[in-house]
Amino acid sequence: MVPRAKSEFGERLTPLQEWGRAALTSGPRLAWIGLFLLVPLLAIIAISFASRGTYAELEWRFSLENYARFFGFTRAGYDPLYLRILLRSLGLAAVTTVLCILVGLPLTFFIARLPRRFRHWALILVVIPFWTNLLVRTYAWQILFSGSGWIAAAAAALGLSPPGEALFPSAVAVLTAMTCDFLPLLALPLYTSVEKIDWSLAEAASDLGASRWPIFRHALLPQIKPGLSAGGLLVFIAATGQFVIPDLLGGSKTVLLGNAVQQQFGFSRNWPFGAAIACAAMAIVLGALWWFSRSTGEEGRKAML
Amino acid sequence: MEGGTGFAVELDRVTRRFGGVVALDGVSLSVREGEFFSLLGPSGCGKTTLLRVIAGLETADAGKVRINGLDADHRPAHLRPVNTVFQSYALFPHLNVWQNIAFGLRMKKVPAAEIERRVKAISRLVQVEELCDRRPSQLSGGQKQRVALARAIVNEPKVLLLDEPLAALDVKLRKALQRELRGLQRRLGITFIYVTHDQEEALVLSDRIALMRDGRIDQVGPGRELYERPRTRFASQFLGSCTLLEAALKRREPRRAFVDTAVGELAVAEAPADRERFTLAIRPEKIHLADNGDGSRENTIRVRIEAVVYAGAETHYELRAGSQLLRAEMMNTRQPPPGLAAGRDALAWLPPEALIVLED
Amino acid sequence: MRKTSLPLWCAAAFTFVFLYLPLAVVIVFSFNSARYGTQWKGFTTQWYATLFHSPEKLMAVRNTLVLACASTAVATVLGTLLGFGLSRYSHPGKRVISSLMYVPIVIPDIVMAVAMLMFYSLLRDWLGLFQLGMPSMILAHITFQIPFIALVIRSRLAGLDPALEEAAHDLGADAWQKVRHVTLPLIFPGIVAGAALAFTLSIDDFVVSFFTTGPGATTLPILIYSSVKRGITPDINALSTLIVLASVAGTVTMALLQRRNLAGEEK
Numbered sequence: 001m002v003p004r005a006k007s008e009f010g011e012r013l014t015p016l017q018e019w020g021r022a023a024l025t026s027g028p029r030l031a032w033i034g035l036f037l038l039v040p041l042l043a044i045i046a047i048s049f050a051s052r053g054t055y056a057e058l059e060w061r062f063s064l065e066n067y068a069r070f071f072g073f074t075r076a077g078y079d080p081l082y083l084r085i086l087l088r089s090l091g092l093a094a095v096t097t098v099l100c101i102l103v104g105l106p107l108t109f110f111i112a113r114l115p116r117r118f119r120h121w122a123l124i125l126v127v128i129p130f131w132t133n134l135l136v137r138t139y140a141w142q143i144l145f146s147g148s149g150w151i152a153a154a155a156a157a158l159g160l161s162p163p164g165e166a167l168f169p170s171a172v173a174v175l176t177a178m179t180c181d182f183l184p185l186l187a188l189p190l191y192t193s194v195e196k197i198d199w200s201l202a203e204a205a206s207d208l209g210a211s212r213w214p215i216f217r218h219a220l221l222p223q224i225k226p227g228l229s230a231g232g233l234l235v236f237i238a239a240t241g242q243f244v245i246p247d248l249l250g251g252s253k254t255v256l257l258g259n260a261v262q263q264q265f266g267f268s269r270n271w272p273f274g275a276a277i278a279c280a281a282m283a284i285v286l287g288a289l290w291w292f293s294r295s296t297g298e299e300g301r302k303a304m305l
Numbered sequence: 306m307e308g309g310t311g312f313a314v315e316l317d318r319v320t321r322r323f324g325g326v327v328a329l330d331g332v333s334l335s336v337r338e339g340e341f342f343s344l345l346g347p348s349g350c351g352k353t354t355l356l357r358v359i360a361g362l363e364t365a366d367a368g369k370v371r372i373n374g375l376d377a378d379h380r381p382a383h384l385r386p387v388n389t390v391f392q393s394y395a396l397f398p399h400l401n402v403w404q405n406i407a408f409g410l411r412m413k414k415v416p417a418a419e420i421e422r423r424v425k426a427i428s429r430l431v432q433v434e435e436l437c438d439r440r441p442s443q444l445s446g447g448q449k450q451r452v453a454l455a456r457a458i459v460n461e462p463k464v465l466l467l468d469e470p471l472a473a474l475d476v477k478l479r480k481a482l483q484r485e486l487r488g489l490q491r492r493l494g495i496t497f498i499y500v501t502h503d504q505e506e507a508l509v510l511s512d513r514i515a516l517m518r519d520g521r522i523d524q525v526g527p528g529r530e531l532y533e534r535p536r537t538r539f540a541s542q543f544l545g546s547c548t549l550l551e552a553a554l555k556r557r558e559p560r561r562a563f564v565d566t567a568v569g570e571l572a573v574a575e576a577p578a579d580r581e582r583f584t585l586a587i588r589p590e591k592i593h594l595a596d597n598g599d600g601s602r603e604n605t606i607r608v609r610i611e612a613v614v615y616a617g618a619e620t621h622y623e624l625r626a627g628s629q630l631l632r633a634e635m636m637n638t639r640q641p642p643p644g645l646a647a648g649r650d651a652l653a654w655l656p657p658e659a660l661i662v663l664e665d
Numbered sequence: 666m667r668k669t670s671l672p673l674w675c676a677a678a679f680t681f682v683f684l685y686l687p688l689a690v691v692i693v694f695s696f697n698s699a700r701y702g703t704q705w706k707g708f709t710t711q712w713y714a715t716l717f718h719s720p721e722k723l724m725a726v727r728n729t730l731v732l733a734c735a736s737t738a739v740a741t742v743l744g745t746l747l748g749f750g751l752s753r754y755s756h757p758g759k760r761v762i763s764s765l766m767y768v769p770i771v772i773p774d775i776v777m778a779v780a781m782l783m784f785y786s787l788l789r790d791w792l793g794l795f796q797l798g799m800p801s802m803i804l805a806h807i808t809f810q811i812p813f814i815a816l817v818i819r820s821r822l823a824g825l826d827p828a829l830e831e832a833a834h835d836l837g838a839d840a841w842q843k844v845r846h847v848t849l850p851l852i853f854p855g856i857v858a859g860a861a862l863a864f865t866l867s868i869d870d871f872v873v874s875f876f877t878t879g880p881g882a883t884t885l886p887i888l889i890y891s892s893v894k895r896g897i898t899p900d901i902n903a904l905s906t907l908i909v910l911a912s913v914a915g916t917v918t919m920a921l922l923q924r925r926n927l928a929g930e931e932k
Binding site for chain 3: 110120126128136140142241271282285289
């Protein structure tokens with residue numbers, strides 16, 4: 001009932017004093033973040049409006065050319081290459097999210113049913129792969145999907161692909177790797193919701209004669225919505241901006257936003273255009289976040305932590 | 306600015322607001338040195354806030370606080386000669402019992418030998434000597450409370466503030482510790498200011514009680530005075546309970562006044578000079594019940610017994626006279642008369658001296 | 666519905682296998698005696714031995730560790746202070762800064778990496794500072810480590826009983842004594858957990874390092890990447906196994922320190 005006193009001493013600091021104290025502790029840190037985070041981000045936005053000089057140096061000429069090109073309006077006519085890349089990225093991200101949900105739901109339910117003392121460790125087991133190097137995990141899929149591996153053999157046996165052929169680069173490989181890599185990202189927030197499920201609702205539904213699917217849909221699904229959407233959002237965002245996975249497993253047929261950005265900073269040396277693509281990616285991410293916080297509010301934000 | 310007025314703590318129109326809520330509304334109070342003073346009231350009445358203002362953990366928006374005669378308004382908590390025993394004990398989990406108790410002395414840079422001496426003496430006084438090496442997580446509720454007490458007392462504060470320290474303990478332990486606290490306070494002679502919502506606890510422990518409601522002080526005085534002579538409806542219902550009767554003055558006489566109430570004409574010992582209508586209150590144990598007798602004595606009314614509740618040491622009676630409900634209690638020193646059963650009629654005598662005139 | 670049914674067990678088991686498959690593969694194949702390709706030919710530890718003879722790889726290890734230690738040290742201090750400042754003092758712009766703090770966590774790392782790159786290049790062009798290399802990498806790492814640490818500290822501080830700090834004051838501790846004797850000891854596990862987290866993030870980071878690196882500043886992940894592009898070799902597997910073990914150690918440390926909090930507290 002009694003809120004904390006406003007200052008360390010218990011006395012009321014004048015607003016000025018409080019700011020002063022805050023400035024002293026947070027100041028340097030905020031300055032750092034401001035400097036090293038904000039400014040680069042602003043730099044990206046600024047550069048995205050700049051142009052590329054003849055020798056690939058940066059020319060500070062304001063131009064919307066980069067964004068136009070992104071949307072397909074190149075000098076050589078309409079070529080929605082990057083729009084296609086955008087759609088492909090979003091599509092793959094969406095499919096990844098769905099796959100993660102499909103695999104993640106049983107997993108989290110399972111953990112929630114475990115005796116209490118095992119739950120913490122089960123979750124740690126889920127989290128550990130997530131904190132290992134993404135690069136390592138991704139190239140491992142190259143090994144797994146190689147022509148002489150057993151996955152390829154199984155696919156051949158099922159008639160899905162010619163024997164001996166590697167299963168990458170392909171969209172399937174990218175999807176598999178992304179699902180595997182981002183699963184923990186969904187599982188953790190989802191788990192916080194699943195853990196709090198009130199099973200009596202399901203029991204009541206069952207008691208009233210509902211079968212498995214309706215029980216899930218009406219009694220359980222609404223309860224886990226916050227965690228589900230938070231986790232799904234995280235996966236979607238991560239998948240949208242991915243670079244490493246499509247780079248190693250995707251080849252030229254599965255160029256995503258991340259690869260496109262990297263190309264512009266790599267051999268194409270068109271920084272402004274790369275900046276434009278990056279801005280587009282950022283806009284999508286921020287848009288998704290904004291939409292998310294609008295539709296779920298405080299609950300969702302808490303689930304995310 | 307004078308010292309030695311005999312008042313340990315003085316509050317002068319202290320006000321504290323939180324956002325739009327007024328937690329303390331112009332509270333004025335004086336606590337005498339060496340007194341066991343209680344702040345009593347329901348949750349949300351501001352008693353804890355008041356304590357924290359005295360401790361320096363909160364600052365008043367208006368008004369003055371004087372501790373030992375000196376202005377304390379601008380002194381931060383760590384410089385006030387006041388220590389607090391928190392409701393949750395707030396023992397430092399990363400220190401053991403000995404280090405907890407010694408904490409305040411260490412902060413004040415008291416020499417090590419002296420710390421050793423004082424901590425030892427206090428831990429013996431409060432009976433936590435054998436626990437000195439343990440961590441708070443290894444202590445029981447009662448032990449934690451003692452350690453919290455020791456930690457505060459070892460600093461020899463002028464005033465000790467206690468915020469519902471026994472609230473988390475079970476009844477038997479609470480009663481035992483109440484006795485100990487009282488004895489401790491007497492022995493040490495420190496002024497205790499004690500916050501509680503338990504009126505029985507306040508009555509048992511205190512020299513004086515301040516009854517609080519909605520950020521204001523309702524009534525201050527020794528427990529007996531608060532109980533026998535409550536001044537407001539709230540006071541009458543918070544400490545014990547009362548039957549309330551609306552009264553209209555009929556006539557005055559030298560030693561009596563006569564009023565009209567829902568149960569008929571009653572005689573009261575005194576009536577307020579300035580009002581014609583007022584409220585009377587009477588404690589349940591002051592109503593005399595009889596199953597028969599002469600109904601002609603003044604202030605005797607016919608009642609119907611609606612319920613009889615056996616409560617161990619007493620029996621409670623719920624009575625009705627017309628539209629008025631009354632509550633009476635009788636000690637079970639003897640078998641109660643069989644005529645006093647539910648559904649029966651009885652006679653109730655309300656002694657004029659027991660009818661308290663309320664101020665609101 | 667209470668008992669965990671068999672299908673659920675199977676699904677969970679399958680999922681765990683799925684999760685650990687890549688790691689297992691790398692570890693297993695690091696002992697593969699085949700030089701090329703992905704066929705299992707026999708057990709050997711030779712690839713681990715060769716690691717120590719390769720100056721290129723040793724340099725990368727050194728760089729990675731230096732980078733991680735330096736950035737973790739700075740980020741821990743700054744992140745702790747930030748976590749403190751955000752949870753304690755209300756001041757204008759607090760909400761904005763609070764949300765701003767989440768940006769590096771949520772943003773795709775490539776966007777951040779590219780932003781850093783451009784920023785440093787601009788700085789180099791205008792001020793002549795910051796050749797790309799270790800300094801720029803350290804700065805970039807610190808930038809994305811700080812929010813993580815601040816978050817950990819903030820949640821730890823939030824779980825702290827305010828009465829403890831009030832008791833410290835009441836007993837005569839001034840602000841500095843209070844922090845030193847009460848607050849810091851109590852959040853210390855959080856500080857260590859945050860540092861472990863930051864360290865792991867730094868070791869594992871590829872994208873940001875890739876874009877902000879310069880000559881002579883190759884880190885392990887960058888090395889692995891270029892090797893993989895050329896073709897997977899078992900010694901890379903050995904290297905990767907070591908990195909994985911380091912990450913696992915970091916994560917487990919963090920988990921043990923957070924043990925008080927029930928599941929779901931860390932991201």
